[in-house]
Amino acid sequence: MGSLPAISARGLGKQYRLGEREPYGTLRDTLVRAVRAPARWRRADRSGAAPTVWALDDVSFDIGEGDVVGIIGRNGSGKSTLLRILSRITEPTRGTATVRGRVGSLLEVGTGFHPELTGRENVFVNGAMLGMRRHEILRRFDDIVGFAGVDRFIDTPVKRYSSGMQMRLAFAVAAHLEPHILLVDEVLAVGDAEFQRRCLGKMHDVSREGRTVLLVSHQMGQIRRLCRSVLWLDGGRLRAAGPTGETIHEYEAATLARDLAAGGSAFLGWDLGDGEHRLVDTTGPVRVRVHLAAHVAVTNGHFGLGLLGVDDEVIGGWAFEPLSFPAGTRSLTVELPSLPIRPGVYRWSMALFDGGNNLSGGRLLEKWTAVPDLALEARPLGHPQDAWAGILNLRGALTIDRQSQALPSAVEVR
């Protein structure tokens, strides 16, 4: 051992059929086809005219034992498909891969939790789903519960848990699986900052213990911190594989070039005015600075900025119009008096229109869901319990007066 790679892929390819929104047909269609052309229905069923796409195309690589490797690429470049193939959830259309070691993934956090079962019962069921043996779960049970911090509620049905508690418990189970190879798919995009810190910490532990980690993420900061090397997928193909810094640099340069080549205007990046994407103090004025390359002059335009939550729900929105400025690189800074929302991960969504806004027939120059995410790491100022934390994060002040004035009665009694 040692010399053999933990994962070696040779010419992996996965083809999906496009078009049909529902890949499963109805029995009637199949029967009708069978009746119409009894001799050929099977073949017609398969080759069909449906266009296909290679979600992954001829991808080969080796990952050594104990390596921590990031997988980067735009949406739809085949990152998740690759992880699904390596975890044997789906089969490749072409090529082979050899995986040496037990594979665990953090991509299934919370899957299989049953609301009616207690935390304890769910730990056992979920553990079994992740491939843990009963004695392993028994051995680590206290660690799991301690890690999740749900000791007092372990015999309560999980339907009474807050979503944060459920997620912590689910993560705790997955984190104690102790696989040889850990696959992580964008899991860090969910959960609050504390949860993300735990994930990152756990992945550090895992890599220190000499296990192999494959991490898919859009957050280059995370990849830089955790990974020694990177696979860059582009349109299903392996565009580059190499040391983290250089590969990410190449990737970002290519992304920027593509955006500029597309014409119009491009949002190049964003920060909090200081190069940071992490917000600790939410009470002071909060500056959101957006870098923009405008290739055309904007007249009577519109800039819209939206703040989205984990499920893409709109937390807040701001519109600035009419705007006029000449072509060139610009930075637009939006100042908010405060951002009193609970700690967690949020995303900015922004759009720039020329000659009006989205409703008055303006021309959309560029639309962007900003990366990286906004990580809000403020201390909770409101209720300490998850269930009552809510979306607002505001300090409340209570005064108790010695002698209250008589409350005005709703009904005047004469």
Added chain:
Amino acid sequence: MPDGTRDVPVHHIAPAGGWIPIRLSELWEFRELLYAFVWREVRVRYKQTALGVGWAVAQPLLTMVVFSVFFGKLAGVESDGIPYPVFTYCALLPWQLFAFALVESSNSVVTNQRLLTKVYFPKLLLPLSAVAVALVDFTVSFGVLLLLMAWFGMTPGPAALTVPLWALFAAMTATAASLWLSALNVRYRDIRYTVPFLTQIWLFVTPVAYPTSLVPEIWRPLYALNPMVGVVDGFRWALVGGDWPGITVLVSAAVVVVCLVGGLIYFRRTERTFADLV
């Protein structure tokens, strides 16, 4: 550290060819997951419903009462000289096992889609766990049968020792049908709507409410192509006696073996596309 670097599992991933082996050893490896599936199902039912596992008893019991009143008393259907309630309850036990497994398993792959697109496990566990849950119910309501027989002053003979074999026969029949339906339901969502209708029709062509002796003798081998005929006849023979239903059992068993093997092959062939389809 992961326990034992010695026996590191090695998986070779490749597009499957036309013929996929049915890896029974893999099923054994995942036996604890099967247990977890069954346990979860039983546990949830126990918690969610007022009667809990009582449903396992109530369903065949109530059906027995209705059949006894309408078929036994009013229609005067003969029952080979056995008290009608015992006669029909005997058949309702394997029938219930079969029908429950059919309904549950046909949906099992679809209802567990979140799971099977996130983690790897042998998909065969899904229909198998539905059948196993049905077996749990079966065991509970079997106790009621013994009480019922005692009430009518009947004692099972030595043939009753073969009951586990007949239960296995029933479970295999249920498995065979479940494999087909669960795999087909992934591709053709019509199946979900077909199953209730199918079980209803199937009940009428199975000697639950009436004896096989009602069917003319020459037609019986044909009749036994419905494997539940052999299951029910064998069950009755083991518990309340009567003629040994040789030919029907043989024909039914042959049908089950063919369907089971065919079902396994079909299921294995289609399961690799489950994650892409559901």
